[in-house]
Amino acid sequence: MKTTISQADWSARAAEVLPGAGFGNFDPSLIVREGKGSRVWDEDGKEYIDYLIGSGPMILGHGHPEVVEAVQEQLGKGMTFFANSAAGIELAEVLVDAMACADQVRYVSTGGEADMYAMRLARAFTGKDRVLKFEGGYHGMSGEALMSLAPKSLINFPQAVPDSAGIPDSVRDGMLIAPFNDSDFVTSLVEEYAHEIACIIVEPLQRLVPPALGFLRTLRDLATKHGIVLIFDEVVTGFRFAYGGAQEYYGVTPDLCTLGKVIGGGFPLAAVAGKAEIMAHFDKSKVGEKGFTFQIGTLSGNPVASVAGLKTLEILRRPGAYQMLKDTGERLMQSYATHLGAAGVAHQIVGEPMLFDVVFTEQPVRDYRGTLKNNAAHANAVNASLRQSGILKPDSKLYAHLALTEEDLQQTDAAIAKAAAQL
Ligand SMILES: Cc1ncc(COP(=O)(O)O)c(C=O)c1O
Numbered sequence: 001m002k003t004t005i006s007q008a009d010w011s012a013r014a015a016e017v018l019p020g021a022g023f024g025n026f027d028p029s030l031i032v033r034e035g036k037g038s039r040v041w042d043e044d045g046k047e048y049i050d051y052l053i054g055s056g057p058m059i060l061g062h063g064h065p066e067v068v069e070a071v072q073e074q075l076g077k078g079m080t081f082f083a084n085s086a087a088g089i090e091l092a093e094v095l096v097d098a099m100a101c102a103d104q105v106r107y108v109s110t111g112g113e114a115d116m117y118a119m120r121l122a123r124a125f126t127g128k129d130r131v132l133k134f135e136g137g138y139h140g141m142s143g144e145a146l147m148s149l150a151p152k153s154l155i156n157f158p159q160a161v162p163d164s165a166g167i168p169d170s171v172r173d174g175m176l177i178a179p180f181n182d183s184d185f186v187t188s189l190v191e192e193y194a195h196e197i198a199c200i201i202v203e204p205l206q207r208l209v210p211p212a213l214g215f216l217r218t219l220r221d222l223a224t225k226h227g228i229v230l231i232f233d234e235v236v237t238g239f240r241f242a243y244g245g246a247q248e249y250y251g252v253t254p255d256l257c258t259l260g261k262v263i264g265g266g267f268p269l270a271a272v273a274g275k276a277e278i279m280a281h282f283d284k285s286k287v288g289e290k291g292f293t294f295q296i297g298t299l300s301g302n303p304v305a306s307v308a309g310l311k312t313l314e315i316l317r318r319p320g321a322y323q324m325l326k327d328t329g330e331r332l333m334q335s336y337a338t339h340l341g342a343a344g345v346a347h348q349i350v351g352e353p354m355l356f357d358v359v360f361t362e363q364p365v366r367d368y369r370g371t372l373k374n375n376a377a378h379a380n381a382v383n384a385s386l387r388q389s390g391i392l393k394p395d396s397k398l399y400a401h402l403a404l405t406e407e408d409l410q411q412t413d414a415a416i417a418k419a420a421a422q423l
Contacts, residue, residue, distance in 0.1 A: 011029055011031065038061050038062075039062075049408045051391065060312060066315060067311045080304070082298065091309050091313075095259065098244050098245070101247060102274060104279040111140055116140060116142035119201060124281040126228065130174055130197045133176075135179055136369075137207075139258075143168070147160035157189075158175075159177065160176075161177075176197065180215075183215055190228070200222070200229075204216060208397065209371070210351065220254070230256075238257065240354050243316060245259075262313075266308055328404050335413040336349055340423075346375075347360050382423065389418060390415070
């Protein structure tokens with residue numbers, strides 16, 4: 001494929017007008033021109049098998065014809081209204097049907113907003129202020145979410161460490177931080193601070209790390225016992241681990257969940273979903289002025305995003321979709337295990353088949369501090385080699401998806417074999 005402006009030239013232009021020469025998300029030297037199915041092409045015409053999939057939304061691959069058709073039809077009818085639309089109402093019905101915790105849904109545009117409002121809603125519902133989050137857990141970019149997301153200094157729990165400049169100390173002081181997967185620690189922390197804790201927010205699979213047996217159940221029981229709202233951040237796991245998300249996959253139902261990525265079919269759409277008595281705090285007529293959580297947004301429930309989401313979820317409901325996703329992920333995991341094993345490189349494959357990566361360490365990874373044991377030189381070398389071989393993946397993740405073909409998997413296997421041998 002021919003291009004007229006090279007990636008290097010685009011990068012130079014980007015450096016003038018974008019801080020850090022990019023959108024802040026991904027290696028700014030990569031400038032993607034196009035995606036189709038399982039593949040993307042950069043502005044120099046280099047082709048990649050895509051395991052980044054837009055950081056998760058493109059679970060069907062790029063430009064799925066049925067999604068494109070649904071979107072095109074909607075585009076002819078209008079792009080955004082601010083008012084309710086039938087597509088947004090229908091999508092809310094589908095989300096409520098799918099997620100065990102959900103009686104109702106409130107739309108926003110990004111997963112990070114959904115998390116921010118979920119925490120605020122929990123404060124409104126409980127009349128308590130503090131948020132318990134886990135070290136290394138990612139919940140978007142609010143002040144609370146940026147506490148102990150990726151702390152460089154490992155101070156004592158439960159103290160929070162801000163990951164960004166510009167957040168007042170008062171936010172830090174409103175947080176309690178615990179190690180993921182440590183049921184004993186969380187139990188004693190909650191018992192000490194129960195009267196102050198509004199919510200426990202958790203990624204059911206934290207970044208890559210699966211919950212230890214019984215951990216999510218412990219959180220559920222603690223939250224129930226102490227009148228705390230349990231929030232599952234399902235922005236990544238929703239409609240990916242199972243149609244009913246991680247709450248179905250791991251068999252534990254939270255009070256609220258947040259959804260994003262897949263539900264917008266590649267367009268900006270996210271949601272807070274949960275129990276009616278908590279969601280009632282978005283409705284002044286139900287809770288009055290004092291308990292009301294004020295929430296509006298220009299693009300909330302956008303009809304183009306809603307039809308893209310509706311079609312995506314319809315395709316995911318077809319028989320065999322989740323089995324195929326799991327089988328594909330298992331094959332990719334097996335490729336890593338085989339080739340890194342043959343190369344004699346210490347590693348752990350961490351995650352679930354739908355979302356995983358390799359951590360180069362001898363020890364099992366149970367939490368954020370475990371991920372810090374990763375041999376960064378190995379990880380960088382493997383990722384760089386894969387990129388060179390035409391495999392595009394996030395630095396510390398790999399998403400399985402439904403557009404991958406047999407040829408893609410074979411090509412990926414060969415690329416992993418090469419990267420492992422180079423170590
Ligand atoms: C678990 C989790 N929560 C929240 C977010 C934030 O979503 P968004 O980027 O749409 O704000 C992400 C994004 O990757 C995520 O992985």
